[in-house]
Amino acid sequence: MFVQHLQFAYPKSRALLHDVTFTLQPNKLNVLIGMNGSGKTTLFDCMTGALRPQAGDIALPDQSDILYLTQSIYYSDELKGKDVAYFIGRLAQLTDFKKQTTYSASLQSRREIDLFHHLWQMKVGKMSAGEKKWLFVTLLTTIPRALYMFDEPTSGVDPATRLHIMRRFEKLIADGRTCLFSTHQLHDLLHTDAHVIFLHDGSIVYEGDFQDWLQTFQTSDPDVAFTKMLDLATEPERANTMP
Numbered sequence: 001m002f003v004q005h006l007q008f009a010y011p012k013s014r015a016l017l018h019d020v021t022f023t024l025q026p027n028k029l030n031v032l033i034g035m036n037g038s039g040k041t042t043l044f045d046c047m048t049g050a051l052r053p054q055a056g057d058i059a060l061p062d063q064s065d066i067l068y069l070t071q072s073i074y075y076s077d078e079l080k081g082k083d084v085a086y087f088i089g090r091l092a093q094l095t096d097f098k099k100q101t102t103y104s105a106s107l108q109s110r111r112e113i114d115l116f117h118h119l120w121q122m123k124v125g126k127m128s129a130g131e132k133k134w135l136f137v138t139l140l141t142t143i144p145r146a147l148y149m150f151d152e153p154t155s156g157v158d159p160a161t162r163l164h165i166m167r168r169f170e171k172l173i174a175d176g177r178t179c180l181f182s183t184h185q186l187h188d189l190l191h192t193d194a195h196v197i198f199l200h201d202g203s204i205v206y207e208g209d210f211q212d213w214l215q216t217f218q219t220s221d222p223d224v225a226f227t228k229m230l231d232l233a234t235e236p237e238r239a240n241t242m243p
């Protein structure tokens, strides 16, 4: 699965994505990173067909085999967790889509199982932002797809819930699925086998192993590596002289 030389500009705007090329790794967590406004959501939208790029090649599974969770999740506040589950389960043609265990069977801890029971009966309008994300990721990752794409699934989410989301993604990969998500929470990647794709100024300025990327900048702090990467991309001469 790859994207090659992708170009995209919004109408009446200068090109946002100039030349985006990367390859998704099947057995690693693929992570798209970049500054606010660098075009991560736009790139996801181009990859999933929500936007039409002006140029480039995209080799991905058929749209019906891609699951894409955007940042703007909308369900009526009046629906309960179980109604959302029925909706998702029905769309995905899951057998037993009305059974709670269809979605909760892979939950591991007592705390997660209790939370799932709780949210199953709760109205969406009463869930916190983090609870909604937890529930939607839990429900959506039960659907079998070749490629999963999540736009900032861990933003505004507590550490235990972020860990849960990361474990769900790792399970998908272990099951032979490909997974790509965007995040600003780089510390979440410290304990995973991540393939980093760094988008900056319309192209990919780094693609490769997360630990190798940290080593390049001689740091164990990914936020430091991120900042140095930006310095390097914008001011290569000055960055070369930095410790």
Ligand SMILES: Nc1ncnc2c1ncn2[C@@H]1O[C@H](COP(=O)(O)OP(=O)(O)OP(=O)(O)O)[C@@H](O)[C@H]1O
Residues within 6 Å of the ligand: 010, 011, 013, 016, 034, 035, 036, 037, 038, 039, 040, 041, 042, 043
């Ligand atoms: N419909 C649109 N028309 C014109 N410009 C747009 C449109 N949608 C987004 N943009 C601009 O494109 C740029 C990239 O936006 P995008 O949401 O893709 O960035 P992002 O990397 O996902 O940002 P963040 O990390 O803040 O979520 C931004 O400057 C944004 O203002």
